[in-house]
Amino acid sequence: MAKKILIISTSLRKDSNSEILAHEFEKGAKEAGNEVEFVSLKGKRIAFCNGCGMCQKTGRCNIRDDANAIVDKMARSEVIVWAAPIYYYEMPGQMKTLIDRANCLFCTENAIRETYVLMTCSDESQTAVDGPLKGVSGWVRCLQGVELKGHVCATSTTEPNTVLESPAFMQAYNLGKSIE
Numbered sequence: 001m002a003k004k005i006l007i008i009s010t011s012l013r014k015d016s017n018s019e020i021l022a023h024e025f026e027k028g029a030k031e032a033g034n035e036v037e038f039v040s041l042k043g044k045r046i047a048f049c050n051g052c053g054m055c056q057k058t059g060r061c062n063i064r065d066d067a068n069a070i071v072d073k074m075a076r077s078e079v080i081v082w083a084a085p086i087y088y089y090e091m092p093g094q095m096k097t098l099i100d101r102a103n104c105l106f107c108t109e110n111a112i113r114e115t116y117v118l119m120t121c122s123d124e125s126q127t128a129v130d131g132p133l134k135g136v137s138g139w140v141r142c143l144q145g146v147e148l149k150g151h152v153c154a155t156s157t158t159e160p161n162t163v164l165e166s167p168a169f170m171q172a173y174n175l176g177k178s179i180e
């Protein structure tokens with residue numbers, strides 16, 4: 001059955017490698033008949049969570065900026081796909097900031113059941129993605145009924161556009177296509 005998928009591309013770089021993976025995933029997922037929405041954090045204003053806890057009482061974040069609309073889309077999607085560069089062997093700060101701002105999902109009804117991770121890095125080893133996957137697993141652990149279903153990591157991709165040469169390019173397409 002077709003799923004409602006939200007792809008969140010978190011790199012702010014032009015010709016971003018992880019965004020290229022995100023579009024390949026999108027292509028595969030659409031071909032498999034899913035309903036796919038693509039959001040980029042480029043140009044978005046997203047403040048840090050200030051930990052006030054109001055979202056746990058009201059189900060909404062008190063801060064008004066571009067995070068609110070993205071979090072609403074997240075809540076309505078069955079599948080969340082995170083595309084991101086690896087920064088200091090972790091997820092980039094802008095991705096973590098959005099996850100923190102989505103804290104209302106912890107206490108409100110939402111459609112999210114699966115998540116996928118698409119990452120790119122300079123390192124030659126797949127172990128580079130261990131830190132980010134641990135971080136995303138922490139998020140998943142806090143959301144009931146959500147599973148981290150798969151990931152793709154493109155290694156040795158430092159300069160923009162270099163992911164086109166990586167086996168991860170096809171892997172991202174295949175992962176998207178596998179969703180049904």
Ligand SMILES: Cc1cc2nc3c(=O)[nH]c(=O)nc-3n(C[C@H](O)[C@H](O)[C@H](O)COP(=O)(O)O)c2cc1C
Pocket residue numbers: 011012013015016017018019084085086087088089090120121122123124128157158159160161
């Ligand atoms: C602030 C910063 C930190 C980075 N840290 C790492 C790192 O810890 N390990 C690594 O392999 N690559 C690291 N990189 C390289 C990026 O992960 C790599 O260039 C990636 O392809 C960028 O993806 P993008 O084009 O989607 O932004 C770092 C790059 C930046 C700008």
